[in-house]
Amino acid sequence: MSIVTIPIVNKNYQMGCEDGQEERLLELGRIVDARAREILDKIGPLPENSLLATLCIVLADGVHNRPTAAATEGDLKEILARIREIKHKIGG
Numbered sequence: 001m002s003i004v005t006i007p008i009v010n011k012n013y014q015m016g017c018e019d020g021q022e023e024r025l026l027e028l029g030r031i032v033d034a035r036a037r038e039i040l041d042k043i044g045p046l047p048e049n050s051l052l053a054t055l056c057i058v059l060a061d062g063v064h065n066r067p068t069a070a071a072t073e074g075d076l077k078e079i080l081a082r083i084r085e086i087k088h089k090i091g092g
Contacts, residue, residue, distance in 0.1 A: 008033045009040065009051070035059060 004022050006013045006029035017025045036055050040046065046054065071079075 004029075006032075009036045011048075032059070 001016050002019050002022050004015050004017055004025045006015050006025065008029065013029075015025060015029075032055065035058060036051060039051065039054055039058060043054075
């Protein structure tokens with residue numbers, strides 16, 4: 001396990017992650033920091049707990065409203081092949 005320091009709005013947070021995932025965690029931290037700074041730029045200074053709550057809502061909204069990926073024909077063929085393989089294994 002690795003420990004990574006994530007700076008968010010001029011404050012450092014120590015976070016643990018699996019070995020090899022450090023750069024991914026740093027990238028996610030940069031995204032969170034950027035969104036937090038956008039919030040502060042739009043509405044001004046906030047107490048840390050209010051910023052955290054607002055940031056969580058903004059990020060959750062982004063996840064909730066993200067378009068879902070449509071399955072391609074290739075995806076569907078792969079799923080059908082897997083279903084047939086499982087059916088064959090269980091004797092169907």
